[in-house]
Amino acid sequence: MKKSFSLAPVSLLAVAREAGVSRATASLVLRESPLVATKTRERVQEAMKRLGYIYNRGAANLRQNRTHTIGLVLPNIANPFFSKLTAGVDEINDTNDVVCFIANSTESVDRQARQLQRLREHNVDGVIICPAVGSCQTPLDDLKRLKLPFVQALRQVSSDDSDYVAADYATGIEKAVTHLVRTGRRRIMFVGNMNVHSAAQARCEGFMRAVALHHLPQTLIVSGGAENTYDEAVFDTLLNSSDPPDSAICYNDIMALNVMNRLQAHGIAVGKEFAVIGMDDLPQASASYPALTTIATGPRDIGRAAANLLQARLDNPERSREHIILSPQLIIRASCGENAYLG
């Protein structure tokens, strides 16, 4: 199906004719070149307005081999965390006059490959990608081979030398543990241990590090699964043990809210007997009851940083690789007890 036009689409040539100049001159006006006389410029601009001219970037792209488009490949766009990240990317793009293709890999390596292929065909200038679980090195190698600039966000497929933006999950978890310890908690669980990608691993590493540092029990770990599930049987067992945990740090806010519900169903007063900390600071963290203490990973900032980093790379392909690690912030709310800080 071709698009049909009632009016022939007005091209630069039409504008040029209307203004009585050549296409080249009109093109210069378009790009605000100082090389063109003021009077001519105005004439051309009027002609454009009169004819309702619309710049055809597609044609320009073909010539310049640059499209002012980027691709954003995410494992789950429906997840609020990633949609905030998307908003951050969009923000930067809007100021840079670039436009963003979105692709939802839904954690499927196949689909991700298909999408990267499409993005390449559309000649995107670069790609921001949070690799789907199970991605091996190959998709990134492909990008490299094609000299398609990319930056990885949040997850690293391998510790290669590529541009990379992420939150410092480990340190975030450490901050949380430290806070719990300062407020008198000793038996701290970690709920949602997984090994699926670097971001998940980093959390557990941070937990183990902090636990070692403070000489806390190292066995209070409940594994997690897809879709924010966790091993409820193990959770209950720990809870009913003779020396039960007094607090929990969870993989993310959603899981933390689930945990809070479970605790409340057990008749445990969250925020008093038991402290709960989540991760991400989604809107529902502050809207929960009691309000959830959380480690704010700043998805929007990550998105912004990734978009800026990609832009920098596009502007200078020779610049050295950069890793941007943003520090999460602990946001203390009622789920940790009201008068939190003792020290």
Next chain:
Amino acid sequence: MKKSFSLAPVSLLAVAREAGVSRATASLVLRESPLVATKTRERVQEAMKRLGYIYNRGAANLRQNRTHTIGLVLPNIANPFFSKLTAGVDEINDTNDVVCFIANSTESVDRQARQLQRLREHNVDGVIICPAVGSCQTPLDDLKRLKLPFVQALRQVSSDDSDYVAADYATGIEKAVTHLVRTGRRRIMFVGNMNVHSAAQARCEGFMRAVALHHLPQTLIVSGGAENTYDEAVFDTLLNSSDPPDSAICYNDIMALNVMNRLQAHGIAVGKEFAVIGMDDLPQASASYPALTTIATGPRDIGRAAANLLQARLDNPERSREHIILSPQLIIRASCGENAYLG
């Protein structure tokens, strides 16, 4: 900045030469034309593989005046509701081999205009738009004038004859009211009355209709504001009145969760003394405590429907305008009381 290539980018011409055929033939192979001999086809395909050929859609677009891209313009991409919608759109696009530009208007009419302009420059085949608050008819008129197919999602800028997909908010609210009445509630509030766009108006209309139908008090309306706020002073006044409300239907889930928190802070047992119903069925609705009864508006389905409708329009520009109104579903959870249905 031009992109630099170590290898010259391999074009169809290169492939053709490698295979010892003409560009035209290679092009036919590309598009799986039956007109080409099997042996030739295989030779060409091998050449493509050998050279690592990548189809350049940009060039094809220029020729065909069709890009296999669409634009998705949303007022707030960070909102989980819209990100679900986006996921629905992406799903359909993936099967149709089209790719989607995302644009976040952030409810700014100016930004929205800028983005539509960019999308036109990039020659998108069509647009799915949820108009920013305050949009007047002009942006859509522009699209029409340019013969750029579009479908409106969720909000209608005016009741014009354009393609349109939305949830039947009014009926959803009615279902909720009816359910409350059946479970013995009479003094039902509506929290979050606004007049900013058609989707907000429809909710209040539905409420008023249902309230009239069941001869309920019509004054229990609390107005809402931006960012899921509501008039807390009025809310408290109603709550402390001599004949207080016994239930609330809220503009959306986020607001409902805020309302639940406020009620709990007042010492009111949500789900027993007082029923709360939200709208949208976000993940946090089921994760709240007590779990939130909600009107599921099915954003993902709306996204899918919009993408399909746009595709249908692209395939046949002459088809008559279509309005798709999806029925929301009431999802009953603990915030309405355990043994909900009496009748």
Next chain:
DNA sequence: CTGTTAGCGCTTTCAC
């Protein structure tokens, strides 16, 4: 300062 010319990589008649 402005115009001429030659492509970018592809598709599409139209011959052969």
Next chain:
DNA sequence: GTGAAAGCGCTAACAG
């Protein structure tokens, strides 16, 4: 079945 040639709308080199 296949090839030659024209052209989509733009930009870049170069001439004047």
